[in-house]
Amino acid sequence: MGNVLVWVIWLAAAAACIGTGLRVVTASNPFSSALSLIGNLASLAVLYLLASGEFVAVAQVLVYAGAVMVMFLFVIAYLGGRADAPWAGGTRLIQTASVIAAASLLAVTLVAILLDAGDRLSDEADIDRAFGTPSEIGRLFLTDHLLAFEITSIVLLVAAVGGVVLGMRSAAEDDAEVDAGEAVR
Amino acid sequence: MAVGGWICLLAPLIGFLAIVLAGTRITRRQAGLISTGSVFVGFVGAVYAFIEALGRDPDDRVELTTAWTWFKAGDFEVGLELLIDPLSLVMMLIVTGIGGLIVAYSNGYMEGEDEERRYFAYMAFFVFAMLMLVQGGNLLLLLVGWGLVGLASYLLIGFYHDRRSAVEAAKKAFIVNALGDAIMALGFFLLIFHVNSLDFGVVFDAAESGELSDTVATLAALGLLGGAVAKSAQIPFHTWLPDAMEGPTPVSALIHAATMVTAGVYLICRTSPVFEAAPEVQHLAAILGLVTLLVAGVVALVQWDIKRVIAYSTMSQIGYMFVGAGIGAYGFAMFHLFTHAFFKALLFLTAGVIIHRLDGEQDIRKMGGLRGSMPYTHKTFLIGSLALVGIPIFAGFWSKDAILASALADGGALGWTLYVGGLLGALLTGMYTFRLYFIVFHGKPAEEPHGQDEHAHHGEGSRWMLAPVGVLAFGATFAGLLQIPGVWEPFEKWLEPVVEPLVTPTTAQEWGTSAIAVAIGSIGIFLAWRAFQADRELVPEGAVRRTLEHKLWFDEVYDAVFARPVQAVAVRLRDQVETPVVQGGLDEVADGTLDAAGFAARAQSGLLRTYALAITVAVSILALVFIVVR
């Protein structure tokens, strides 16, 4: 009984994942794309939970869906959500080539998975209750993967600085704004 | 001893690097002081090592110190090692001591020159290179030092690089030296091939124990001799030395009198076991020395440039040293090297004082009567000349005659030839040296010496120039007293453990030879005086004089036999091979690459989309490959 419930939840989450994913790529309104992505992230979080990655799931929701996507929405709001038709970009040739490329990549990967599904990929390790808990992950971060931890923080710092720099107004822009303001007056 | 040795070697190198790295941030005077100081520090190091060596047993005075292993090739291993033993100590003291005095002198001589810093840097570099040569613990390091002094010589001869004659002279020196180096390198290859090492110890053991066949030993010794002959300007590789006088006078003093040109003598003494294994080559060295001694002496009789006379004199005196080394009288050859360094440097430096005072005049026909206006210079030059001719008690007396006495003791056809030839050389020495002395210092001044007035209140020269001259004059007077036959022979005893002489003259032979040599030398002085009084030349006009003036036509012969044909071949190769085939081929390749690049550039569309597409395609292909392979 428990297994059936898990399967049902899993299938629902997977379907939602793929569905929202498709919507992100095909919507013409950027707002719709962004909101679909939030849905995508949420369903992924469910999948993580089912794979015993509790901390990752919560981090996903908090950080990704909570912070990153909100940022995205801010920018889309600021830019006015210009519409953009799905098939408007590139020449016909490039479009077909793109679809074929993505499809072939998918095919290759699926084949790889299916071929090995019998042997190695079915290995399931026995895990204890502490698998995926914050304490375990925290311990690993501070012992085995300390370098990655530190470097990641540096990357974040750099990105923050970069964001500020990119957002700075240049003198020319300020002059243009002032001129525009005066013209209005 | 090792500490002293390392200090001695590295101090000039540090001086050189300091001047080079500081560039124009230091003044010219500072560069001169750094250079002088570094060489003197080297001297202190050498003295320190010397004193330490004195404190040891005579048999215990050899020290080999290794910095690290330089390279290995199969079984062949070479280390950066220094050999400090009595022989190298003598050279170290001479190079840094006399070198230091000459660099100090340069501070005065080169003042006001445009590129003083370059000069002082090169001088420090030269001292370092020469020290590496004499301190090298294996033949490879010796070769490194050998090549580097050749480089320093080239740089310093061509110091006045806007003078075409100087540049030509520098090239000539370098090419002739390179020829000698090549011959020497061939000798080294032979040694490596047979002995699998360039360590002194290994090579000498092989030579002494008869491990090397006669042919190999002869060829190796010939290789070494070739290098020595070129570096020491002996016939037939001597043509570069007179031209080398284009360099500044202190350079001539240091490199082309006291140290670099004596490196050949040092080499023969150092590698004496190899030469002793090939006696014919050793005798050849003596014969070449004799020929050079006489030829140079005769050519010196007709020179009008003060520096050229002294240069030929150097060539001649080194001939004596080669005679000494050639018959196995290593100690005496080195002793003559030692005294010669003093009085030859002295002669060059005093000539430099004169040249400096006369604003660059080097023609002795334009000099004369300087006895009155330059008394200090006059006295020091006279001391140098007396030492050169070998008048007691001055230095040359003790050393040159020791070599002649050894030739006498050797006996046989070779010994007697060398003995008579050497005495003839003494006659010539007296003649050309005092011809020079009389013309320059006696008689009435040829014309108004230039700039007489300004120099009048500066005296004969700056203190920087006159003080080293004084020290050298002192040395030229008393340095010979380190070897009084039958009474006190420290120099000979000092070198004996390292280089055992093959012949040793008896005390009677030594004093007897000295008496004869002094007499002959005095006859030479007398002949010069007579000619001067009669206002005529020692060699009258005619075919003989013309030949001597052309230096026995050596330059012309070499030019016709070697230089012209090679140039012709080079021109033909350039016109028929280089330009059409090589250059043309390269041009074609360049054009073709440009065309291909233009074609490929069309793929750079600039569209982000296409790049991303390309990446995706590549990734899928790679994935496919991975799956198929695994």
Add this chain to the structure above:
Amino acid sequence: MLGPDVPWYLVISAILFAIGISGVLLRRSPLIVLLSLEIMLNAANLAFVGFSRAFGELDGQIFALAVMAVAASEVCVGLGLIVAMARRNLALDVDRFTELRG
């Protein structure tokens, strides 16, 4: 293990990745391109978590967290770029930026 085996997770990951790639290649607005990029990153994360479950090692999840952090930084910078573009009144069209041509 309850529920589907690990290969199922990997299949979902592959499909999401392909969707993301087509989004990057086919859309014109840089905003949508950035969103598709996020999908790709998430697909990778899913694969990591899945493998982590398969081998019983937590390293996969650690890496997923690192990827999340990096994705956040990248979005920050990317959005900064887009805003800067908009401020200079440049058209928000990926096909217009051809200065790499040549």
